[in-house]
Amino acid sequence: xxxxxxxxxxxxxxxxxxxxxxxxxxxxxxxxxxxxxxxxxxxxxxxxxxxxxxxxxxxxxxxxxxxxxxxxxxxxxxxxxxxxxxxxxxxxxxxxxxxxxxxxxxxxxxxxxxxxxxxxxxxxxxxxxxxxxxxxxxxxxxxxxxxxxxxxxxxxxxxxxxxxxxxxxxxxxxxxxxxxxxxxxxxxxxxxxxxxxxxxxxxxxxxxxxxxxxxxxxxxxxxxxxxxxxxxxxxxxxxxxxxxxxxxxxxxxxxxxxxxxxxxxxxxxxxxxxxxxxxxxxxxxxxxxxxxxxxxxxxxxxxxxxxxxxxxxxxxxxxxxxxxxxxxxxxxxxxxxxxxxxxxxxxxxxxxxxxxxxxxxxxxxxxxxxxxxxxxxxxxxxxxxxxxxxxxxxxxxxxxxxxxxxxxxxxxxxxxxxxxxxxxxxxxxxxxxxxxxxxxxxxxxxxxxxxxxxxxxxxxxxxxxxxxxxxxxxxxxxxxxxxxxxxxxxxxxxxxxxxxxxxxxxxxxxxxxxxxxxxxxxxxxxxxxxxxxxxxxxxxxxxxxxxxxxxxxxxxxxxxxxxxxxxxxxxxxxxxxxxxxxxxxxxxxxxxxxxxxxxxxxxxxxxxxxxxxxxxxxxxxxxxxxxxxxxxxxxxxxxxxxxxxxxxxxxxxxxxxxxxxxxxxxxxxxxxxxxxxxxxxxxxxxxxxxxxxxxxxxxxxxxxxxxxxxxxxxxxxxxxxxxxxxxxxxxxxxxxxxxxxxxxxxxxxxxxxxxxxxxxxxxxxxxxxxxxxxxxxxxxxxxxxxxxxxx
Numbered sequence: 043x044x045x046x047x048x049x050x051x052x053x054x055x056x057x058x059x060x061x062x063x064x065x066x067x068x069x070x071x072x073x074x075x076x077x078x079x080x081x082x083x084x085x086x087x088x089x090x091x092x093x094x095x096x097x098x099x100x101x102x103x104x105x106x107x108x109x110x111x112x113x114x115x116x117x118x119x120x121x122x123x124x125x126x127x128x129x130x131x132x133x134x135x136x137x138x139x140x141x142x143x144x145x146x147x148x149x150x151x152x153x154x155x156x157x158x159x160x161x162x163x164x165x166x167x168x169x170x171x172x173x174x175x176x177x178x179x180x181x182x183x184x185x186x187x188x189x190x191x192x193x194x195x196x197x198x199x200x201x202x203x204x205x206x207x208x209x210x211x212x213x214x215x216x217x218x219x220x221x222x223x224x225x226x227x228x229x230x231x232x233x234x235x236x237x238x239x240x241x242x243x244x245x246x247x248x249x250x251x252x253x254x255x256x257x258x259x260x261x262x263x264x265x266x267x268x269x270x271x272x273x274x275x276x277x278x279x280x281x282x283x284x285x286x287x288x289x290x291x292x293x294x295x296x297x298x299x300x301x302x303x304x305x306x307x308x309x310x311x312x313x314x315x316x317x318x319x320x321x322x323x324x325x326x327x328x329x330x331x332x333x334x335x336x337x338x339x340x341x342x343x344x345x346x347x348x349x350x351x352x353x354x355x356x357x358x359x360x361x362x363x364x365x366x367x368x369x370x371x372x373x374x375x376x377x378x379x380x381x382x383x384x385x386x387x388x389x390x391x392x393x394x395x396x397x398x399x400x401x402x403x404x405x406x407x408x409x410x411x412x413x414x415x416x417x418x419x420x421x422x423x424x425x426x427x428x429x430x431x432x433x434x435x436x437x438x439x440x441x442x443x444x445x446x447x448x449x450x451x452x453x454x455x456x457x458x459x460x461x462x463x464x465x466x467x468x469x470x471x472x473x474x475x476x477x478x479x480x481x482x483x484x485x486x487x488x489x490x491x492x493x494x495x496x497x498x499x500x501x502x503x504x505x506x507x508x509x510x511x512x513x514x515x516x517x518x519x520x521x522x523x524x525x526x527x528x529x530x531x532x533x534x535x536x537x538x539x540x541x542x543x544x545x546x547x548x549x550x551x552x553x554x555x556x557x558x559x560x561x562x563x564x565x566x567x568x569x570x571x572x573x574x575x576x577x578x579x580x581x582x583x584x585x586x587x588x589x590x591x592x593x594x595x596x597x598x599x600x601x602x603x604x605x606x607x608x609x610x611x612x613x614x615x616x617x618x619x620x621x622x623x624x625x626x627x628x629x630x631x632x633x634x635x636x637x638x639x640x641x642x643x644x645x646x647x648x649x650x651x652x653x654x655x656x657x658x659x660x661x662x663x664x665x666x667x668x669x670x671x672x673x674x675x676x677x678x679x680x681x682x683x684x685x686x687x688x689x690x691x692x693x694x695x696x697x698x699x700x701x702x703x704x705x706x707x708x709x710x711x712x713x714x715x716x717x718x719x720x721x722x723x724x725x726x727x728x729x730x731x732x733x734x735x736x737x738x739x740x741x742x743x744x745x746x747x748x749x750x751x752x753x754x755x756x757x758x759x760x761x762x763x764x765x766x767x768x769x770x771x772x773x774x775x776x777x778x779x780x781x782x783x784x785x786x787x788x789x790x791x792x793x794x795x796x797x798x799x800x801x802x803x804x805x806x807x808x809x810x811x812x813x814x815x816x817x818x819x820x821x822x823x824x825x826x827x828x829x830x831x832x833x
Contacts, residue, residue, distance in 0.1 A: 044756075045074035049087065051109055054466070058480070058496040058505035066107045068114035076102070077127070082404040083137040085109055086204065088117070090125055102127055104142055106204060117202050122147055126197040129218040134404075135256055136226040138204045143197035146214045153189040160185065165240060174275045174687065177677045178243050179720045188238050192216065195234075195244075201258060211258025218249075222256065224403035225294035228323050229254045230264075230287065239271055246270040251287055253323060261324065264297070275680045275687070277359040278308040278340045290371075291405035292346040295323040298334060300341045308340070308360075316341040318354065320371070335369050335378060345396055347408035349373070351419065351442065353381065353396060362387045362565050368442065381442075387569035393447075394425025394438060399468035409465055411439060412473040419443055420476075424462045427452065432524070432576040435461045439476070450476075451502065459578040460485045466496060476500075486580035488522045514583055519543040520592050524577040527632035529624050534571030537602035539633055540581065542592040552637035554776045555597040557629065557662075558588035560647040561604040561622065563614045563683045570605035585761045586668075586768075588642065594769065596776075597637070602629040604650065613691070615684050618698050622650060623658045630661050640776040642666035642768075645724060645753065646682055648713075652700035652732070655707045664710040664775035666768055669724050669753050672732040673701035677723045704735035710742040710775040714764055716751030724753060744771070 053061035066087065069075075073091040080087060086109060090102040102125035107114035117140065124145045125131055132142040163184050167173070182188055195216045201209045212231070221230040231254055234247045248269050253261040265284040273279050280302055287299040298320040304310040314336035321331040335354050342355035342364075349372025357364040364386045370376035384391050399409035411420040419442045427434040436452040453460035460483055467480035479499040486492040491512050495504045512518050521541040529535055545553065564570035583589045588598050604625040608614030614621075630639060641662045643651045648670025655665045674681060674695040678688035688695045696702050715729040726747065733745040746767050748760045755761055 043076065045076055045092075046078070047073075047075065049075065049078065049089070049107070051087075051112060052507075054496070054507075058498055058503070058507070060507045064109070064112040066112045066114050068107070068112075069105060077131050079132075079134065081134050081137050082402075085137070088132060088134065088140055090127070090131070102131075104132055104140070104202075106140075117142070117204075118208060119206055120208070123200060123202075123208075126195075128195045129197075129216070130220055133220050133222060135201070135222050135229070140202050141211075141220050141222070141229065142200045142202055143217055143220070144200045146196060146198040149193070149196070152193050153186065155186050171272060173241070173272050174679045175241055175271070176275060176679055176681070177723050177725065178241075179722060179725055180718075181243065182238055182240055184240075188236070191238065191244070199231075199258070209258065212254070212260075221289065223289050223295040223323060224291065224401070224405050226403075227256055228261065228295050229256060229258075230289065230297075237269055239269055242269075242271050246273065246281070251284070274307045274309065276308040276685050277683075280306045280340070282306045286341065286343075289405075290320065290346055291401070292348050292352075292407050294403075297321050297323060298344070313338050315339060316356070318344070334371060335367065337367075339363065339365060345398065345408050346371075347410060351408065351410075353408065354378075357386060361385075362569075381445075385565075385569065387564055387566065387572075389426065389428035389569075389572050389574060390430075392425055392428060393440075394423035394436065396440075397422040397424050397437075397462070397465050399465055399474070402471065409468065410473045411476050411479070413439075413476050422465070423447065428572065428574060430573055431455065432573055432578075433459070434576075435459075437462050437481070450499075451481075451497070455578070457578060458485055458487050458490075459576045459580070463494065487578050488580065489518060491580050517543060517583070517589070517592055520581075520589075521545065522577075522581065525633055526573075527628055529621075529628045531567075531621075531624065533567050533605060533607070535603045535605075535625060535628055536573055536575075537629055537633065538575075538600045540589055540592055540598040540600060542595050542597070545595070545597075550595075553595060553597040554637050554772070555599055555634055555639045556588050556591050556772065556776070557599040557602065557626075557639060557641045558643060558647070559600075559602050559604055559641075559650065560643055560645075561606055561625075561650050564605050564607045565614075566609055567607055570603070570607050575601075586755065586764050590765065591769070591772065594772070596772070599629060599633060602626075613684075613686070613694070615691070615694050615698060618694070619653060619657050622653055626654050626658055626661055638663040638776045640664050640666065640772055642668070643670075644668040645670060645721065648672075649700070652707070652711065653698070653703075655709045655711055656700050656703035657706070659706070659709050662709060664712070664771060666712045666714070666771060667729075668714045668764075669716060669719060669721070669729075670713075671724045671728045672699065673728060674699045675701075676725070676728060676731075681723050701732050701735055704732065704741070705739045707736060707739075707741050707743075710744075710771065711736065712744050712746070712767060712771040714746045714748065714767065716748050716753060716755060716760075718750060719753050721753035742775075 049066040051064040055061050069091050072093060076090045078087060078089040087107045089105055091105055092102050104117040104125055105114050106117050126143045126145045130143055132140050135141050182191060196214050197217045198210055198214045199212050201211050216234040218234055219232040232251050234244060234249055238247055249267045251264045253264060255261060267283045270281045273281055282302060282305060284299045284301055290296040290298055300316050300318050302316055304312045304315050316337040318334040319331040320334045337356045339356035339358040342357050345353040350370050352369050352371050354367040354369055362385045364384060365380055366382040367378050368381045369378045382393055397409045398406040400406055409422050411422060421440045421442055423438040423440045425436050427436045434453050434455045437450055438447040439450050440447045463482040463484050466482050467474055467478055477500045481497050483495045483497050484492050485495060491510060493506055494508045495506050497504050520543050523539045525539055526536050581589055592598060604622060606614045606618055606621050639662050641651050641654055648667035651665045651667040652672055671677060675688060713729045713733055715726050717726055719726050729745060733743055736743040748755060751760050755764060
């Protein structure tokens, strides 16, 4: 996994500037750092370190550091205790002690696989249960896998104090989460147990939630949920029984949770659909849970404030409806009321999200703001500010009672893209005076990378606190242009066009172009046509990003919107190929006049790439498809946003599958896949079988399987090889004559693969960095600037 190499601590001074750096020191050179967390009082840091040494590469040790001095030391005096981070890792129980998941000292060697099987592998459904599951990866396969899972996932909980005291609490078990109560008196402990399953992931295994005292004494069992193999595949279907069990953030030790009233099946029509309950940690004998709120959509979370105010969220995927309720948790006399009721697709109407403040207990509650000589109850709404001109983030002072709002800050829209990151003036309890407000903001532009500022009221003075260097100065002067255009059915589309540094169309002539995108589903044309993103955002370039090919004098059409729309009762995928091709044709017609064009994508973008080469071969010279799924018959119980099964929508599954059109693909296609892909639907077999189908029809194709890699690619060797394969493919099949590329040696020298960029900065049309088949593509364009003719 990725890691840090060092930790620096800066004190935020009263004038908004940063004090000098205190470097955390004391750990051995070459240590890899992970899981950095603050103690509740902010006086200590806890983190893990590990090394590349062959004997200790898998062993994580917990360390703690004093914030004031930066001096670090191991948490455990004994070297025997090692972290088990398969599920949870460690948590601060209070200011001076941590609860740690450790590898049991008595664990011993892993179980050995029997040379001779005990017998056949048997699964049975003699009860004729209807069990439909998506195509999950990395499932347990047999009894030996069950033993291995127990071996590696079992932890011993250890309570460790900063003064060196150590106490093992509870039995060794497969613990998945540890959550202290805000008053530090209790622990919520979740664990998994047998019987396990061979058809669903471990998140659906039997789950027990218990309450312990902070020193490890058992108080009571809250629930023991059975194996959940039968959760329906329809979106918004959930597990039966207690779920989302948590501590109230505004109370010392009060629980709340949700229980479904529709047996977890989204297709069942019932009112209410979900009920939210609350109960003290140790209720009186015979005291039943209190009903807090009833919901007709699916529960989506709660933002707590106090007994007079909480916000409850609910949503429904099928209609894209989302609602926010205002409730008074401590009063039955105040009726709940709807605050917002809107479509989640309609980004223009998004009022923003309420900002939270940190409490002394370390929890987060709604930040209430008070104005001088005003008794109103105000919240801070932090919004993206989507508009037809692009995102213009804002901060509103919102009156929770009247619904009136006052815009107290918004981003500069001419040159910069700014955003609200966090609330900084929450050191004291109680409502925040508006004139003492401090917020952390970010600021960036097309050419300037993100920096951070402290913005202070009432003057709204901004003080810059970071000065990060440009992450890739070789590409600092690239050109970025936002384009808007229209599909033949009238849907408005957007894209971002990047041109390499120093490119002059009159001097350099036509450029080859790489189109990198990812389709998205919508319920309305209006929502699909809304602009998302900003023309002023800084382009984050990940390890395998398409934008790297600007260093090879390619134009990059990044994130052209490819909406697949199903209005009303229509299913979007029934016209998938038609809408996919229409979107690609519109993009090509709008921005590409001359020069060869390649198309590429990751995951669902790879699926898109293969379909475009099959159904729109006139548009593209070649394709690059990474970690995709190509035969929907291998995902028969739904995929992406498709809820219907193969047997309910056979023609749609077949028509959408590029595997079924392998005989139509005549353009060169490069397939890349991780050998251990863990993403539902994109099993490595998808690329294997697609390649064989292509080869069987004489297609020009190449298959690259990356050892040990999952859905995204992590190893340096893999990333560099992906870059080499991609560049070779583009140079060979998209650049007709290398001399036409007119490579600027100074601009391109050592650009690809030098240094390490932060792949978390912004997901920009990245290939290997996507986390799932449901990942988003990068920014989408905004302005209707002059159209680019690539000559």
